[in-house]
Amino acid sequence: MGATRELRAWAQALATVAAGVAAMAVVAALGLWAAGAADLPDGAFAAVVAAVMVTAVGGTVELSGDAGFIAQTGGGLAVVPLSVTLAGALALAVLFLLPMRHHAVTSGRALLARVARTAVLWLLALLLIALAARHTFRIQVGEEFLDELGEALGATPTVGFRAAVGPTLGYGLLWLLVLLAVALAASRKTPLPSRLLRFQDSVRPAAFVMVVVLLAYVVLGLLAGVVAAVTRGHAAQTFAVLLLGLxxxxxxxxxxxxxxxxxxxVPGDIGLPVPKPLAAVLRETDGGSRTVDLSSLSAYDGRAWLLALLAALALLAAGFVLAVRSPAGTAPWRLAVRLAVAVAVTLLIVGLLTRVSAIFGLSLLGLGDLGDFGGEVSLHARLLRLVGFGLLWGLLAGFIGGLAGSWALRREESRESRGEGAPPGG
Incomplete structure (x- = not known):
């Protein structure tokens, strides 16, 4: 009986990991196919899909290559394709939590065992993916004489990529643990060990509303992207963005x-499959980095200020739902603090996940450095500013939402006490 139960537990863990990997692979493959990567030479498509999956869980892909004394290439890529990440996260979280909902209680030992089994199989899957994420391409220098010279000397420039296995496994494990913690925190129907029950009322409603806000933004972005693909053309490029970086x-x-x-x-000669105001800001050349905020975006499109209205409405709704899902009688200031912390933590994670760092280049005949025939793309959040505004907005929205939620609950209780909520004929 015990062996059967253990075998079933491992089967559930395997199904959870397989679903997450499959969801990531499908979304990555479709996104790369829409971007035209299916035409890559030498059967590189599968390796590129694996590389995208590696970066989706926080791993890094290293770029390198050489052509003897003629040319040397190098670079690095660190970007998280969050569409792929989100697909895998949703599949993993749902299948991890689903069996637990059939139990009224759970113990800390049983929960840790479930996490450990999932982590072991997840690391094994990540190892296989990381080993598959490597390929080498032949590249054209662009100068006919150097191309012919390279071929004559057997030193044709090549560039390749490979996943860094160690960091991929480390960050991938951290990604899984954070994901499972968030899933447990946001799921009201999943039982918690007795030692964690005291955090249930303060953590779960706040975690739930922030997950809903993030998913709602993705849904709105998806709708906007589909409309843009239908009405403005460039459908393949648009769907590539939606499937990789929505x-x-x-x-x-x-x-x-x-x-x-x-x-x-961003170097001016690199195409950016992003909204035009964002691309315009990033392409401004003044010798340094550009700041992307409401002010700089509105200089190219005045509608950018609607982002502030949308964010305010989203957080006010989150504050209201937080109040409704929290225990009756919770003080508005407590709700404000909880939402402030939840928004700040959420924005910290968003800021860390939306970083882009890509350095690439080609050095010819030992002249110059690797940047002479390449460039650098970078994008990173100002975390202090992001988290600071998150705290302020969370306090305000949590307090207002708390007042509105408390008023709604009192009104509902008043209606029930007067019998207005009773069904007709009851």
Whole structure:
């Protein structure tokens, strides 16, 4: 009986990990296919899909290559395709929590055992994915003489990529543990060990409303992207962005709407599959990084200020839902503090996940450095500003939402006491 139960537990963990990996692989493959990566030479498509999955869980992909004494390439890529991340996270979280909902209680030992089994199989899957995420391409220098010279000397320039296995496993494990913690915190129907029950009323409603806000932004972004694909053309490019980086843009919009900011730089000759105001700001050349916030975006499109209105409405709704889902009689100031902390933590995670760092280049015949024939793309959040505005907005929205929620609950209780809520004929 015990062996059967253990075998069933391992089967559930395997199904959980398999679902997460499959969801990530499908979304990554569809996004890369829409971006035209299916035409990559030498059967590189599968390796590129694996590389995208590696970066989706926080791993890094290293770029390198050489052509003897003629050319040397190098660079690095650190970007999280959050559409792929979100697909895997939702599949993993749902299947991890589903069996637990059939139990009224759970013990700390049983919960840790479930996490451990899932983590072991997850690390094994990540190892296989990281080993598959490597490939080498032949590249054209662009100068006919150097191309011919390279071929004559057997030193054709190549560039390759490979996943860093150690960091991928480390960050991938951290990603899984954070995901499971958030899933447990946001799920009201999943039982918790007795030692964690005291945090249930203070943590779960706040975690739930922030997860809903983030998902709502993704849904709104998806609708806007589909409309843009249908009405403005470039459907393949648009769907590539939606399938690879939709949450990156949607959650940046949330942070910017609250007053946060990102800094970045992009060489002018690199195409950006992002909204035009964002691309315009990042392409401004003055020798340094550009700040992306409401002010800089509105200089190119006055509608950018609608991001502030949308963020305010989203947080006010979150404050109201927080009050309704919290125990009756919770003071508005407590709700304000809880929402403030939840918003600040959420924006900190968003800021860390929406970073982009890509350095690439080619050095020819030992002349110059690797940046002479390449460039650098970077984008990172101003975390102090982002988290600070998150705290302020959370306090305000939590307090107002708390007052509104308390008023709604009192009104409902008053109606029930007068019998207005009773069904007809009851």
């Amino acid at each position: 949450p990156n843009l949607a959650w940046m919009a949330f942070g910017i709407g609250l007053g946060g900011a990102w800094e970045g730089r």
